[in-house]
Amino acid sequence: MTSVPSDPLIGQTLDGRYAIRSRIARGGMAMVYLATDLRLERRVAVKVMHEHLAEDANFTRRFEQEARSAARLSHPNLVNVFDQGHDLGRTYLVMEYLPSITLRELLKQQRRLTAEQSLEIGEAVLSGLAAAHGAGIVHRDLKPENVMLADDGRIKLGDFGLARAVSANTTTGQALLGTIAYLSPELVTRGVADARSDIYAFGIMLYEMLTGAQPFVGEQPMQIAYQHAHSDVPAPSLQSAEASPALDSLVLWMTRREPDERPRDAGEALESLRGIAGAEAGSGSTRVLPRIADEGAPTPATSVLDPAQRWALAGNADDAATTVAPAVEPGVEPARAPAPIDRAADAGRARRRRGRIIAGFAVLLIATAGALGWWFGQGPGSQVTVPDVAGQEIAAAQAALEEHALVVTLAECSSLEYPAGQAAETEPASGSRVDRGTAVQLCQSTGPQLLPVPTLVGLSLDEARALIEDQRFTVGEVLEQRFSDDEADTVLAALGANGDALGDTYPELGTIDLITSAGPVPDVAGLTADEATARLADSSLTVDPAVGAESYSADVPQGSVISLLPQTDPMRPGDSVGLEISLGPELFPVPDVSDLPLQEAMDALSAAGFTPTTLVPDALRSFAKATGTDPAAGEKVAAGTEIRIRSTISL
Template identity: 55%
Template sequence: MTTAPADPMIGRLVDGRYQVRSRIARGGMATVYLATDLRLERRVAIKIMHGHLADDNTFKTRFVQEARSAARLAHPNVVNVFDQGQDSDMAYLVMEYLPGITLRELLKDYKKLTPEQTVDIMDAVLAGLAAAHKAGIVHRDLKPENVLLADDGRIKLGDFGLARAASANTATGQALLGTIAYLSPELVTRGVADARSDIYAVGIMMYEMLTGEQPYVGEAPMQIAYQHANDTVPTPSSKNPAVPVELDELVLWATARDPEERPHDARDMLDRLREVEPAIRAPRQAPRTQATVVLPDAAMPVGVATAATAVIGGGAVVAPPAPPEASDDEAASALATSSDRRRRRGYWIFALVLLLTGLAAGTGWYFGAGPGAMTTVPETATLLPDNARQVLAEEGFQVVDAERNDPRVPAGQVSGTDPAAGQQARRGSTVTMFVSLGPLMLPMPDVVGQPEADARSALGDFTVAEQSLQQFSGDIAAGSVIAVLGAEGNAVAAGDPYPELGDLSIVVSVGPIPDVTGMPVAEAEAAITGAQLVVGTAEPEFDDEVPADHVISWAPATDPVRPGDTIVITVSKGPDLVEVPNVITGQTVAQARQQLEALGFSVTSNVPGFLEGAVVASVQSPAAGEKLKRGSEVTVNFG
C-alpha cells in the first residue's frame, strides 16, 4: 500500500510571516491552506497559486485581481482579504479564515433546502453581492462553491478570482471561465457580463437550493450552454410543490433571458426578497377544533344514574352522576364546572412540565454548548511559562506547550496562544501556549549600490527607519545605498544574521563632494555651501603653480562626510617673491651675507672666508630692487 506524498507546503514559513499548518481545499488555480500569521498571532487562510501557473501572466493577473477586488470591499458578507504578495516564485493571497462548509457541501448533505433556509442564505449572499455591485465590481463566478457557511452562523461570499470592474463588461477569450451551469445567456452568446449576469447566477442557485437539482443538465458543457441561451428556467414549484409562489416569481425574475427584464443589480433583488420574506415565513394555520360537551338527555327521567361525557380537545372526561334530586339544569351546571376545573388544572400541570423541561434543557444547552460553555482566552503574552500555564488552567483550558520565534517577546517568555487572547473558546478545550525562541535570525540582503526604494523593499522583514542617513560618496551614485547600519550604529554586511523586525538604518549617497581645487575662493565657497556643507579655511600658503586667492587644496574635517559637515580649503598667496636689497653700501661681505640670508636668499661670493671682513666693493647679482623667490641665489663679489 503506497502512501500519498506529503504536501511540501505543510510547515513552510511563507514570506517570513505565515506558518502553513494544513491544507483546506485545492482548486484548478490555487490551493488554500490554514496558516498562522506569526506577526498578528491569528489564524488565516492562505491561497497559493499552483507552481505550474507561475509563468502564466494571465493567471497571475487574475490572482492579483482577486486580491484587489476583494480588498475594495468591506462588508460582513464578503470574505476579508488581508494581504497579497510574492515569495520567490510563489504568488499568495491571505484571507480571513472561516471554519465551516460551503453551500455546495450543504446541498450534497441535504439535497434541497426549505424556503426559509433558502431565504436566510440568499439574504446574506445578495447583501454581499450588493456591496460588490455598489463598488463597481461584477463577481462573474457565482456558484454554491463560493458561498461559505461558517460554524458561527456567518454567511460570506468569496473567490473574486474572475471579478472585474463593471465598466469592463466585454470578455473576449475568457467569457466562459465561470462555471457553465450558472452562466447567463448574454455570457454564452455575446461574452458580455455585468451586474445582471451575477443576478442570473443567483437565480440558478436559488432554483438548485429549492429543488435539489440544476435546471439544465447535459452530457456536454455546450448542451447546457445552449439551454441557457434558448430555454426559459422553469419554476421551482414544478419540481417541489412546497415552494411558495413568491420564490417562484423571484427565480423567474432573476433568470429572465433578456437582461433588461432582470433586477438591475443585487440591491434590487435583495429589496424584493425582503418584501416577500414575511409571507414566506408566515406559519401555516392549522384547522381549529371546538370542544364538544355531551350532556344528559333531557327526556331521561330524573333520578336515573346517567353518565355525562365532556369531549374537550379530543380527550374524554367522565363526570360523576348527578344527585337524584338535582334538576337537569343543575346537573349540566355541575358537569360544566367540574370539567372546567379539571381542564384548568391540566393546563397548569402541562405548563409547569414544559417550564421545567425548558429550564433543564436550556441550562444544559447553556453550559454544554451555548454561551456558558465558552470563556475568553486570557492574555498571557510576556508571562513566564509556568505563570501563563496557571492562568490558562484557572480558566478551565488544557494547555499544550509549543515554541516559535517572536521578534518582540524575549526568549523564554510566552509570546501568545492559539486561540489568541481575547477570543472565545470552549471550557475544557485545548489551548496551545507558545514560548518565544526570540526573533528569527534572517540573512541580511545585499542592498549596497541599490536605489533606496529597492533597498527598502528588500529589507521588508526588518524595521527600517523612515529617515535615511545622507552621506557623500565618490563611489556610489546619488540616491543609492552606501551601507546598512544596525541598532547600535554598526555596519551590517550582506549575509550577516540579523533579528526579524530588528531596527535598521540605511545610509544613502548624495553623490561626491564638489572638487574645488584651483577655483577662485568665491566660486569654491559657493560650490561647497550649495552642496549643504560648511566652509572652513586653513592658513594661506605660497604656491608657485596656483594663482593668489585660488584654492590650492581642500579636505573634509570629518569621515564620513554628511550634509552639514565642514570642508577646509587652503588658499594660495601666489609665488613667494622677495625684493633683493642693495648690499653695496660700505658693508662687509659678512654683513651683506647675513642680510641676504635673513631674507631667504642663498649667497655666493668670490671672497675667501678669511676675508669676510672686507668691504663689498663690487656689483651684486641680481641687482638691488629685483624680486626673486626665496631660496634664489644672490652673488656678492669683491673686485
Template identity: 55%
Template sequence: MTTSQTDPMIGRLIDGRYQVRSRIARGGMATVYLATDLRLERRVAIKIMHGHLADDSTFKNRFVQEARSAARLAHPNVVNVFDQGQDSDMAYLVMEYLPGITLRDLLKDYGKLTPEQTIDIMEAVLSGLAAAHKAGIVHRDLKPENVLLADDGRIKIGDFGLARAASANTATGQALLGTIAYLSPELVTRGVADARSDIYALGIMMYEMLTGEQPFQGEQPMQIAYQHANDAVPAPSAKNPAVPAELDELVLWATEKDPDRRPRDAREMLDRLLEAEKSLRGEAVLQPTMVLPPAFEVDAGETQIINPAIRQQVAASTPAATDTLTKAAQKRRSKGWWLFALVILLAGVAAGTGWYFGAGPGSLVAVPNVVNTAPDAAASRLVKLGFKTTQAPEYSTTIAKGMVSSTDPAAGVHAAHGSTVTLRVSQGPKPVTIPALAGKSLDEAKGLITGVGAKVGDTVQQFDAKVPANTVISATRADTGADISGGGPYFEAAAVNLVVSAGAIPDVAGKSVEDATAALAKVGLLTSAGPQSYSDTVPEGKVISAQPQHEPVRPNDTLLLETSKGPEPVAVPDVVGKNWADAKKALTDAGFQLKYSAIADVAPSAFVVSKISPGAGTEQPKGSTITINFAGF
C-alpha cells in the first residue's frame, strides 16, 4: 500500500496555500511532508504536528518555539523557516526543502569519516551554530539526525524544536528530551543548558564521525547518562589511530565535564577548528570532498560525502564481500568517474550557465532586510535587485505605523530574479477592547487582559476596608494613565496597570506596641512611634490608633502608633463650706468618684463639707476617688 493511500494528508491544501505532495519523514512530535507553495510556486518542506498533540499546550508551545527560534536566524548553514501557522486543528511549520540525507545516514553507510571530511562538515555546522549562539539561541538537541547534507553540497542545521534563549539558563524537565547520547553532564545532573552544552554535543558528534561509534554505550539510557556525568570522553585516536592530534585535542576540549573549561560558544570552537585545518592541510594538500551516492545503494536522490581515499579505507577494513557487493562497488566507482567527467563537461559550459544563474533570470538573490523602512524606499531597493514588489497590511507591536514590518520571503532568504516580494506595512498595534476589570479577582482580571491580546503592566496593592483582599480596585492604561476600570478600547500588547485591594488595615486599638507592630508587619506595614494622648478608655501605654501618613496606604508604608497616657488629670473643685447637694454635683461633674458618709444623702442641703482629700486645686486623674468630711461629723 502506497503512502498516498494510507496518509490522508497527501493531496491536502493547507491554509489555502500549501499543497501536500508526499511524506518525507515522521518523528515523535510531527510529520514532515514535501509540499508546493502555490503562492510563490516553490517546493517547501511542511512540518505538521501530530493530531493527538494538538490539544497539549506544552507541545504546541515547543512547536511554535521552533519557528520563532529558527526564524531569528538567517544563515547559509541553518535551515530557513518561511512560515508558521494553524489550519483548523493543525499546527504547521514551513521550511525550505533540502533534498538529500542526514549525517546519521552518512555514518550508517560509511561507519566513520576521514579527518578531512569531519573538518568540512564540522566547519559548516559550527558556522551555523555560531550564528545561533550570537543571536542568543541554544539548540539543545544537536545530533547527526539534525545535520542535513543536501544534494547540492550545502550542509545545514535543522530542528530547533528544543531551542531556548541562551540568557534564560533555566532548568526544566524538557532538557532531558535531547537524545541521551549527546547530553552534556550539566544537562544530565542539573537540567541546565547554555551554549557550552551545544559544544559538548558537537564534541560527541565529532568523536562519532572520527571513530564510527559513540564514546559511551549501554543497554539502558541511564547507563549512558551516568557515563556522561562521571566519565571523561576518551581521545578519538585511541579508537582510530589515523586521527591527528589536533582533532584529538579539539574533541577533548569540547567534551570537558566542567562547562567552564569548554569553548564558550561555537565561534570559539570554529576558530580553533580552522587553526587545526590550516595546520593539517598545510602539511599535505588534501583532495577535495566529493558528493556521491550511498555505499551500497545507487540513488541519485540521496547524498553522501566521500573522497578517493575512503574507498581504500573501506576496502582495507571490510572482509571479502560477496559477488553482489563487489558488483555494487564497481558500479559505484564507475558512477563516480561519470560524475567526475560531468564536472569537467560542466566546467566547459560554465560561461553560459554562469551568466544564467549568476546574472540572468535564473539567478537567486538574497532578500535584503528592509524592516523599519518606508515602503517606497524598500520597494526601490528591491526593484534594483531585480524583484517585483507588492504590499499588504499587517498589525505590528514593534514597528511604527506606515513602515515595513516584515517581508515575504523573509530577509536573508534567496529568491529568483523577477519573483515578487510582499512588503507587509505596519498598521500599528491591533485594536482590542478591554473588559470591565474593577471588582474582579486579580487572576480573573489578568486572564481578561491577556485574553484580548493586551498585557498586564504594573500591579500595586493598597489597603481598602470596603474592597475584599485580592480584588481589583481600579485599572489604568499604561501609556496615558487614563482610567479603564470599566473597560474600553486599547491596543494589542499594550500594558494595563492594576490597583488591587490588600484588604482592611488591622485594628490594633488597645494592643501593646509590640503586639500592634507584629500584627501590622504580617500585612506588610511598618510602624513608628507616634503621639501620646490621654484616653479615658485605653489603658496607659497601650495603642489608641495606627495613623497613616498619607492616603492611600500601601504595603511597606509606615504607620504612626498613637499611645495612651491614661485619663487626663482634672483639678479638684473647692467645695469646702458648701452644702452637700452643691458639693456633690461639682465633684461628680468633674469626673471624680466620691467616698463619704451615706447619712449625708438623707438631707443633702443640711450637711456642709468641712474637708476633702485630695485637697482642692490638686490635679487628679478622672475617675479617681475624693474623700469627703462634713461639719459636725
C-alpha cells in the first residue's frame, strides 16, 4: 500500500509553518501544493518556484513580483495571497486554497456554455480584473486555465505570475509572455501590453465560452499569432445560437485590433456586460454597446435593448432558441431583428405559457422529491460518501468516518506520504458511495516501509549508487574521501540520514550517504623533500614545514625522506602532513685508549659501539699495550665502524 510521492517536498514544513500535504498542479514556473497552515489551522495553497529556476535572478524577481502584485489586490473575485517566503532552498507563495475546477475543465465537459453561464462567469472575471486595473496592474495571462470555479459557487481569477504594474504601456522584453491563443495584436507586433490587452484576451475567452472554440487556430503558434495581428475576430453568432446581437457587439468591441477602439479597461467592459446581463430583469440599463457597422468600425447603438432582447441575452435555456440570432454562414448578413414592441409581446406570451407549465410540474416535482429524499436520505436506499481523512490524526479520522454512519476497523500500512500515526487511506477509497453501516478499513500509517539494507562496503561508487536505487533507497552524497589501502572510489562506509552507520533495515526512499576511498597514501620514503612535496600535491596533500622533523638514519641517505608525519587519522585529501628528513647515520667520537693494555683498549672500544681489531695474536695480547687507533682518538665515525688498535709488546 506504499505510494511514492512525486517530489521530496511532500511531508516537509516550510518555515516551520506550512506543512506540505499533496501536489495540486504544475505550471511553467512553479508547483502548487495543498498545505496546512499550522499556526492558523487552515488549508492553504502553496506555490513553490521550480528549483532550477530559483537560481535565475530574473525568474525569482518575477515570482516575488507576483506576490507583491497579488497582495495589493483584495476582491471577492480574486484569489487571495497570504504570505511569501524562502525556505529549504525554495521560494514560495502562500495563497487561498480554493477547491474548484477551472473554466477550461468546464469547457471540456460542456464543450460550450449557455449565454447565461457565459455572462455570469464573465461578470465575475471582469469584476476581479477591474480591481486589478484600478490598482494599476495588468494580468497579461488571462485564459480559461486561470479562472477558478469553486465548489461553493464562487468564481475567482488567479495566477498573476505574468502580472506587473503599469503606467501607460508595459513592454514584455525579448519574448512574448502569456498564452498565444489569447495574445492581443499589440503584444504580437510590438511586444507591449496594457489594460486593453487584458480586455482583448477576455473577448477571446468570451468568444470561446459561447462557441466552444477559439477564433484562430493553426498548426504552429506563429500561424495563430499572425491571425491575431492581421485578422478580425468573427462574430460568435456565426458559430453559436447562444450569441445575441448584443453579445456579438460586445465581443467584437473588445477584440478590435486597435487598442484605442476597445474598452479602456475592465471597469468599462464590466459596465457594458452588466447592462446585457441585467436586461432580462428589466434593470433599465442604458448602457449602449458599440455595434459593428457595414465598414467594420465600432459605432454607438441607436437604441436601448428592449425587454425581449434582454430576456434572450440573460441566457434562458427554455426559449433562447426563439429569441437569439440564428447562426448564419460567413458573408451572409443576418436578417434584421423584429421591432422592439413585437419582441416584448412575444416574450411576455412565452413567459405566461412557461409559467403555467412550470406550476404544474412543480407540484409533481415536489411530491417526487419528497419521496426520493426519504428513500435516499433515511430509507433503505440511503447511501453516504466515504470522506477523505488522509493526513488526519487517527482518532479524528475514525470519528469523521463514524459520523457518516460507517463501521471503522483499524489496520496498519506503510506510507511515504503521511507520517507514522496519521490516517493514510481507507478501503473503500474516499469518495466512494456506500450504504450506511458499511465496514470501512482505516489504514494507520507506520511511516515508510523498512527494507533490508544491502552490503555496500567494498563496492565501487558506481556499483553502490546503482544498488541503492535498485533497492528503493535514495542516493545521497559522498560525505568524504579517506586514504586507505583500497582502490580509489571504493565504498568504505554507508551512513543514514543521522550520520550513523546503517543497520539491517532502513526506511524506503531513505537517503544513504557514502564515504569512499581516496586510494593509498603516496609512498615518499627515500625521496628528496622537493620530490616528496610534489608527489603529495598530486594526491591533494600539502606539506607543512612547521610539523616536520629530522632524524638520524643508518638506512636513508642524508636529506631524504624517512617517513610521513600525519596530522589526522584517517588522512583525507586536503589535509596537511609533515616530513621526517634523514640526517644520515649518527657519528660518535673514537675514545682515547692509548697506554691501556690491549685487551682493556678493545673492551673500551666495544663499549663505545665500535668494532675493535688488532694484529696481535691472542696468546700475546696480555703482553701488549695500546699505543693509538686508526681512525685516531676524537675523530667522529658511525657506530659499528671498525677501529684498528696500534700496540707494542713487552716480554
